[in-house]
Amino acid sequence: MTDALLDIRGLTMDFGGLRAVDGVSLQLFPGEIVALIGPNGAGKTTLFNCITGVYRPTGGEIRVNPPKQSGRRIDGLPPHRITTLGLARTFQNIRLFNGMTALENVMLGRHCRTTTGLFGAIVPGPAARRQEQETIAASFALLEGVGLAQYADEVAGNLPYGAQRRLEIARALATTPSLLLLDEPAAGMNPQETRELDDLIVRIRDEQQVAILLIEHDMRLVMNISERIHVLEYGKLIASGTPLAIRNDPKVIEAYLGEECHA
Amino acid sequence: MQTLTRHLLHAGGLALWFMLLALPLLAVRVDTLHNVVEWRWGHLMWVGVGTFVLALLWRGLAAWRQRPTLEPGPLALTLGRLLDEPHLYRPALATVLVSALIFPWLVDTYQSSIVGLALIFVVLGLGLNITVGLAGLLDLGYIAFFAVGAYCYALLNVRFGLGFWPCLPLGGLAGAACGLLLGFPILRLRGDYLAIVTLGFGSIARIVFENWEEVTGGAQGIAGVARPGLFGLEMGLEGVTIYLYYLLLLLVAVTVFATRRLQHSRIGRAWVALREDEIACAAMGVDVARTKLSAYAFGAFWAGLVGVIFAARNTYINPNSFTFTESALVLSIVVLGGMGSLVGVVLAALVLVLLPEYLRAVAEYRMLVFGAVMVLMMILRPQGLIIARRKRYRAGAAA
Numbered sequence: 135m136t137d138a139l140l141d142i143r144g145l146t147m148d149f150g151g152l153r154a155v156d157g158v159s160l161q162l163f164p165g166e167i168v169a170l171i172g173p174n175g176a177g178k179t180t181l182f183n184c185i186t187g188v189y190r191p192t193g194g195e196i197r198v199n200p201p202k203q204s205g206r207r208i209d210g211l212p213p214h215r216i217t218t219l220g221l222a223r224t225f226q227n228i229r230l231f232n233g234m235t236a237l238e239n240v241m242l243g244r245h246c247r248t249t250t251g252l253f254g255a256i257v258p259g260p261a262a263r264r265q266e267q268e269t270i271a272a273s274f275a276l277l278e279g280v281g282l283a284q285y286a287d288e289v290a291g292n293l294p295y296g297a298q299r300r301l302e303i304a305r306a307l308a309t310t311p312s313l314l315l316l317d318e319p320a321a322g323m324n325p326q327e328t329r330e331l332d333d334l335i336v337r338i339r340d341e342q343q344v345a346i347l348l349i350e351h352d353m354r355l356v357m358n359i360s361e362r363i364h365v366l367e368y369g370k371l372i373a374s375g376t377p378l379a380i381r382n383d384p385k386v387i388e389a390y391l392g393e394e395c396h397a
Numbered sequence: 398m399q400t401l402t403r404h405l406l407h408a409g410g411l412a413l414w415f416m417l418l419a420l421p422l423l424a425v426r427v428d429t430l431h432n433v434v435e436w437r438w439g440h441l442m443w444v445g446v447g448t449f450v451l452a453l454l455w456r457g458l459a460a461w462r463q464r465p466t467l468e469p470g471p472l473a474l475t476l477g478r479l480l481d482e483p484h485l486y487r488p489a490l491a492t493v494l495v496s497a498l499i500f501p502w503l504v505d506t507y508q509s510s511i512v513g514l515a516l517i518f519v520v521l522g523l524g525l526n527i528t529v530g531l532a533g534l535l536d537l538g539y540i541a542f543f544a545v546g547a548y549c550y551a552l553l554n555v556r557f558g559l560g561f562w563p564c565l566p567l568g569g570l571a572g573a574a575c576g577l578l579l580g581f582p583i584l585r586l587r588g589d590y591l592a593i594v595t596l597g598f599g600s601i602a603r604i605v606f607e608n609w610e611e612v613t614g615g616a617q618g619i620a621g622v623a624r625p626g627l628f629g630l631e632m633g634l635e636g637v638t639i640y641l642y643y644l645l646l647l648l649v650a651v652t653v654f655a656t657r658r659l660q661h662s663r664i665g666r667a668w669v670a671l672r673e674d675e676i677a678c679a680a681m682g683v684d685v686a687r688t689k690l691s692a693y694a695f696g697a698f699w700a701g702l703v704g705v706i707f708a709a710r711n712t713y714i715n716p717n718s719f720t721f722t723e724s725a726l727v728l729s730i731v732v733l734g735g736m737g738s739l740v741g742v743v744l745a746a747l748v749l750v751l752l753p754e755y756l757r758a759v760a761e762y763r764m765l766v767f768g769a770v771m772v773l774m775m776i777l778r779p780q781g782l783i784i785a786r787r788k789r790y791r792a793g794a795a796a
């Protein structure tokens with residue numbers, strides 16, 4: 135096998151008669167930033183949902199090779215198992231725990247890396263206390279990392295839109311992933327925030343040694359930070375390559391960038 | 398001014414309309430003895446006045462709900478501040494505690510007894526609050542776990558002569574086990590389906606207790622359940638009542654303590670996250686099935702525990718103590734208290750159980766008052782009496 139962190143082969147997802155993802159194969163290597171682009175309804179989010187276990191794919195296979203662990207097939211595993219194996223995601227339509235504070239949202243991301251149970255919570259021993267302190271400290275650090283330290287005690291539902299997107303990233307990072315899947319992180323952000331997002335994503339990759347698979351419509355962002363780009367249309371991969379190659383690919387121009395121009 | 402006239406006109410119109418509707422029913426009475434038609438205008442007037450007042454009240458409330466800023470009212474603000482600041486809530490807590498401790502010595506046995514009953518419902522409310530309030534999992538058959546605890550002790554005591562103290566944890570564990578049992582089949586259910594299945598579970602439990610005569614004594618129930626002992630000490634009825642009161646008070650304290658600890662722990666956060674968004678919760682690495690099961694089981698645990706005390710207190714149990722009405726009462730306590738707020742739940746339990754007891758006059762209309770209180774609450778404070786506050790954590794704070 136390859137040393138790919140994520141190895142997708144012939145992935146297919148049918149919804150009744152609709153084939154939303156059609157025989158997609160792609161690999162992701164440690165520390166890469168890869169973008170997944172394509173027109174609306176192309177199946178990008180569905181692909182994410184298959185990778186993260188929200189949907190069980192109807193065909194093909196997905197493998198992960200997390201560092202220091204043996205590789206394994208993950209299609210069909212429940213979402214929390216996949217997250218525990220080192221894949222974390224954000225959602226296109228933000229799904230924060232709106233009634234909890236920003237800090238608590240991030241703390242929840244630590245859930246799968248901590249162990250305190252019912253009993254340990256009621257009468258915590260030194261180990262449980264230490265774990266809780268570490269969770270708090272790590273979560274504060276992550277909030278700071280995405281520039282949300284001042285919102286720590288604010289209820290997540292009350293945060294501004296751009297802050298909510300960054301909070302989702304911090305929450306996902308709290309699970310200490312080796313691969314981070316971002317579904318349209320710049321959607322709804324203003325140009326200033328989007329430019330800051332460039333730096334944030336690159337910094338996350340550099341500091342946390344995490345590979346990033348990114349769905350994004352903002353072409354400036356995509357061309358700026360991604361090392362490779364995959365283009366999806368009607369569920370099929372129609373092109374893969376460097377930003378430069380993709381920009382000049384006639385099929386892509388017709389399918390996607392062309393549509394952008396009309397829009 | 399203009400809006401007031403509009404409200405008045407609207408209420409007047411509504412009153413006329415209701416009077417018209419009620420005319421054949423309430424006003425006209427055919428006296429078949431004397432073959433005359435009797436016109437009872439007085440009745441109609443009452444309908445009119447009643448409708449007018451109610452309609453005005455309703456519109457007033459609706460308008461009040463619509464007011465532009467949804468600032469918390471003065472009462473909520475005071476309570477909120479009270480709960481937020483240690484130098485305010487510590488003395489308050491101490492006062493409540495001391496009054497609770499000396500209470501049975503100030504009043505007669507009857508009072509201690511009904512407050513004891515209220516404390517049972519406080520524990521039930523706190524237990525269900527874990528399942529419904531924190532984890533957001535509806536349970537309309539919660540009282541079944543209470544019944545399981547009660548029957549557990551009654552049977553073990555009457556049939557096998559087991560004492561109260563060994564049965565207390567057993568009852569809790571039996572409740573928790575039933576919580577797990579209920580949890581498994583409904584892991585995937587949500588909303589209406591969850592409501593129906595849990596409702597069904599509650600009914601099934603009762604039907605089993607009612608019809609499994611060889612074991613549960615059927616509708617007759619089980620009599621002669623032993624009261625709890627205290628180091629072999631013999632106590633009169635008064636002594637036992639006071640003893641049970643303190644026992645229940647202790648249990649309330651333990652429940653509050655445990656829930657508080659849990660609420661702000663890894664498990665408690667997972668429960669709340671589950672309530673907020675199940676898909677995101679799973680995507681963040683939380684084992685949703687386990688988390689749900691733990692919420693059902695831990696909620697049921699307290700019901701089983703307090704069920705044992707209930708059986709010991711009554712010395713007699715039968716299926717009639719565990720109907721849907723009781724489940725609904727406990728659920729009302731959680732909703733009224735403000736899903737997830739411990740102080741709210743305690744207050745609501747005391748209000749909903751003690752109010753009918755003290756207002757004997759309205760005891761018959763208990764359900765009616767209930768309904769009215771619930772409707773009013775939904776209008777005035779849909780979040781419940783007290784809004785559960787999120788804990789603030791401090792970076793690097795020593796534990």
Ligand SMILES: Nc1ncnc2c1ncn2[C@@H]1O[C@H](COP(=O)(O)OP(=O)(O)O)[C@@H](O)[C@H]1O
Nearest residue numbers: 149152154172173174175176177178179180181
């Ligand atoms: N749960 C679902 N059931 C049925 N159809 C779905 C479901 N999820 C997505 N689809 C369909 O799959 C296609 C791809 O959707 P999606 O992955 O959201 O596109 P994208 O994220 O690329 O905009 C769309 O036609 C959408 O309607």
Ligand SMILES: [Mg+2]
Nearest residue numbers: 178179180226
């Ligand atoms: Mg999408």
